[in-house]
Amino acid sequence: MSLALGSAVEQLKLLRDKVISPMELAEEHIHRIERLNPMLNAIIDFDPDKVRAQARHVKSGMLSGLPITIKSSISVAGHLCETGSMLWRGRRADTDAVAVARLRAEGAIILGTTNCPEFLMAYETDNLLYGRTNNPWDLKRTAGGSSGGEAAAISAGLSAAGLGSDSGGSVREPAHFTGICSLKPTSGRVSSVGHLPPCVGPFSILGAVGPMARSVPDLELLFRVLSQPYFLDSASTPVAYRPVTLAEAKQFRIGYLEDDGFIAVTPETRQAVQNAVKTLKREGFSVEPFRPASLDAARKLWDIFFMQCGAMFYEPEIVGRRSELSPVFRDFLSQAESRNPLTPQALLQAWAEMDLVRNLLLTEMKQFPILLTPVCSVPAVLHGERSWTVEGTTVSYLDAMRYTQWFNLLGSPAAVVPVGTSDIGLPIGVQIAGMPFLDEAVLAVASVIDAEFGYKEPPIAQDSVA
Numbered sequence: 194m195s196l197a198l199g200s201a202v203e204q205l206k207l208l209r210d211k212v213i214s215p216m217e218l219a220e221e222h223i224h225r226i227e228r229l230n231p232m233l234n235a236i237i238d239f240d241p242d243k244v245r246a247q248a249r250h251v252k253s254g255m256l257s258g259l260p261i262t263i264k265s266s267i268s269v270a271g272h273l274c275e276t277g278s279m280l281w282r283g284r285r286a287d288t289d290a291v292a293v294a295r296l297r298a299e300g301a302i303i304l305g306t307t308n309c310p311e312f313l314m315a316y317e318t319d320n321l322l323y324g325r326t327n328n329p330w331d332l333k334r335t336a337g338g339s340s341g342g343e344a345a346a347i348s349a350g351l352s353a354a355g356l357g358s359d360s361g362g363s364v365r366e367p368a369h370f371t372g373i374c375s376l377k378p379t380s381g382r383v384s385s386v387g388h389l390p391p392c393v394g395p396f397s398i399l400g401a402v403g404p405m406a407r408s409v410p411d412l413e414l415l416f417r418v419l420s421q422p423y424f425l426d427s428a429s430t431p432v433a434y435r436p437v438t439l440a441e442a443k444q445f446r447i448g449y450l451e452d453d454g455f456i457a458v459t460p461e462t463r464q465a466v467q468n469a470v471k472t473l474k475r476e477g478f479s480v481e482p483f484r485p486a487s488l489d490a491a492r493k494l495w496d497i498f499f500m501q502c503g504a505m506f507y508e509p510e511i512v513g514r515r516s517e518l519s520p521v522f523r524d525f526l527s528q529a530e531s532r533n534p535l536t537p538q539a540l541l542q543a544w545a546e547m548d549l550v551r552n553l554l555l556t557e558m559k560q561f562p563i564l565l566t567p568v569c570s571v572p573a574v575l576h577g578e579r580s581w582t583v584e585g586t587t588v589s590y591l592d593a594m595r596y597t598q599w600f601n602l603l604g605s606p607a608a609v610v611p612v613g614t615s616d617i618g619l620p621i622g623v624q625i626a627g628m629p630f631l632d633e634a635v636l637a638v639a640s641v642i643d644a645e646f647g648y649k650e651p652p653i654a655q656d657s658v659a
Contacts (some may be wrong), residue, residue, distance in 0.1 A: 197221045197350040198650055201259055201411040204353050208258045215258030219248035219302055222260040226304065226351045229653060232332060235345035236352075237265060237323045238273045239305035247302045255418060257300030262352035264343045265306040266313055267402060268387040269293050272303075276389050277311040277320035279517045280510055290387020291423050292356055292402050299418050304352055308342030311522040312390070312510075313358070314503055316366050316594050317576065318342055321519045325576055328371060329651035330619055334573040337367030338521075343405050344371040349654050354406035354415060358388055360399045361499050362568075362597025365624060368405060368609040369568035372620030372649060375405040376412045376636065377597075379629045380604035381430035383416075384423040390506065395498040395544075397428040399601040409610060409643040413636050420632070432630055439476075442637035445627075447473060448483025448561030455489060456592045457584040458570045465613030465621045469565055472645045473638065480565070485557040490550045492595050495602040497535065497543045504529035528591070547602065554603050555628060563638055564626045567596045568609050572619035596624060606632040608639040612646045620649070 196204065196213060207213045213221075223241045230236050244260070251258045263269050266276040268286035275281045289297060297303065311320045318341030319325035326341045328334040329349040336345035340357030344367030347355060357364035359377040368375035383402045385392035392400035404415035413436075420434045449470050451463045473480050504526055511518060511526075518526075533539075558564065570593040571581050579590040600607040607626035615621060623642065627635040 194650070195221065195225070195350055197225050197353070198654060200408040201353040201406055202408065202414060205256070205259055215251045215302065216245065216248045218258060219244050219260055222304055222351065225349070229349050229351060232327065232653065233329060233345045233349060234324055234326050235307055235336070235342040235349070236262060236305045237308045237342065244302060244304055251302065252298065252300040254299030255414065256296060258302060259300070259353050260302045260304050261296065262304050262307050262343060262346050262355040263293055264340050264355070264357045265309055266358060266389050267293060267356055268389065269303055269306055272306045274306070274389050275322060276313060277309045277322060279321050280514060282322060288387070291384040291426065292419050293387065295418050295421065296356070296415070307346055307355070309340065310338045311519040312507055313339040313360070313363065314525040315339060315521040316362070316590070317521055319519065319521050319576070328573050329653045330372065330573060333575055335370065335576050337370040337573070339363040340405065341367045344368055344373055347405055347407060348373050348651055354404065354411050356402060357405050358385070358400060358402045359601070360396055361495065361601050362594050364403045364405055365568055365597045365607060365609045366594055369620070369622035370573035372611040372651060373405060373407050374409050374412055374608065374610050374639070374643060374648070375403060376416060376608045376632070377401050377403045377600065377606065378416065378420065378632050379430065379606045381428045382432060382632055383419045384426045384429055386423065386426045392428065395502050398604045399495065399498055407648040409608070409636060409640040412608065413640070416632065416636065435633055437633040437637045439637060439641070442634050443478055445562045445634055446560065447478055447480045447563040447565055447638065449480055449565035450482065450484045452567065453488055453596065454484060456570055456588055456595055457586050458567050459572070459583055459615065461613055461615045462567045462570065462621055465623050466565060466567060468646070469612050469623045469642045472642055476641050478638070481561070483561045483564070485554055487550055487553040487557060488599050491554060491599045491602040494543055494547050494550055495598040498547070500529040501532055501535045505535070551603055558628050562628045562631060563634065566624045566626065568622045568624045569593055569596060572615040572621050600626045603629065605629045606635045608635050610639050610643045610646065611648060612642060
């Protein structure tokens with residue numbers, strides 16, 4: 194197996210033991226990018242000479258010499274930060290986002306930035322600037338969105354790990370589609386300063402910058418670096434990183450659901466949840482069926498803030514320029530505009546209801562502070578697909594993704610770990626979510642599932658030359 198397909202933790206050990214040098218590891222990743230990225234279209238701003246220059250002068254730190262990528266909506270000094278839009282074409286970041294600066298300060302090497310859908314408002318990565326990103330498991334399928342380029346790069350070994358962002362499942366759906374791990378942290382645990390567009394208003398709750406990698410120990414390592422409070426960020430929380438042992442994690446009761454009672458999931462998705470439950474029970478965790486009653490109310494409010502408020506935020510940017518927008522973003526606008534108009538009174542009422550529903554969910558989760566759920570109704574879908582037949586019912590695009598949206602409304606942590614496969618061999622992840630600020634406990638539970646199942650090489654990685 195290529196060194197580049199090992200976990201970030203494994204690659205760092207090889208570097209520390211001087212089995213491989215930072216330059217050699219960088220060259221390994223450069224080679225893979227040059228070979229595989231033309232098929233995947235995952236990395237969209239890449240300069241091998243810049244990578245080599247970093248590798249020659251690596252800083253010491255927890256990530257010293259580790260090659261990583263960053264989603265192109267997160268500022269990386271000198272790199273394009275266009276958020277997939279022709280309207281922002283050529284926009285370059287002058288400074289690093291806070292999260293990027295923290296990774297760089299610990300010695301990480303930035304390989305480049307990764308593709309995303311226009312303005313991040315889609316579960317499929319496609320835009321008019323760079324085109325669509327393909328899934329390493331099947332090039333006819335999407336790697337998801339909005340952190341689809343990041344997921345594809347990590348899954349295929351073009352990058353050891355990286356950063357995405359998530360307002361409705363955008364690090365979790367791509368992880369599920371491509372067979373990797375990801376974490377949407379509690380809102381404010383990782384600073385979003387330097388994200389474009391800014392995570393403000395309702396998106397300070399819905400949105401989060403989070404790590405993506407091939408193993409849960411990799412997520413834990415990145416989260417340790419990223420989760421220091423940043424007091425110049427009004428949304429930052431003053432919660433320091435504190436590891437949770439397995440013994441401590443076993444004190445939390447875990448509730449699980451195979452579906453939410455409204456939208457069907459595939460049989461293989463149910464089986465993945467069941468297999469994760471069996472693993473946790475065997476390891477001594479208390480796991481019981483549980484379906485919070487407030488989930489659908491949370492989803493409906495998420496729809497108001499993500500769809501309708503999201504469209505309102507972008508209106509000043511797109512006025513008079515709709516002809517320049519990508520089909521995926523026009524589809525988002527069409528769906529947002531199909532809702533009843535959001536009056537000032539309706540928006541105020543929804544904002545108040547958000548607090549009430551969040552309180553209801555927290556009250557329900559008090560008995561089960563950790564939840565195990567599907568990530569999505571279906572595995573990776575074909576480019577452009579917008580509905581599917583699941584267990585004899587039609588499941589629409591946004592409904593299929595609802596299993597991640599609840600935890601954006603709650604602002605709580607949620608991780609994804611690959612567990613199963615579909616009937617045609619596509620990866621299927623499970624989601625481990627928790628009450629706000631239980632990020633470390635969520636990761637501890639996820640690590641048990643990851644150790645039992647975890648990352649497998651996609652076909653494109655197996656066929657590549659090391």
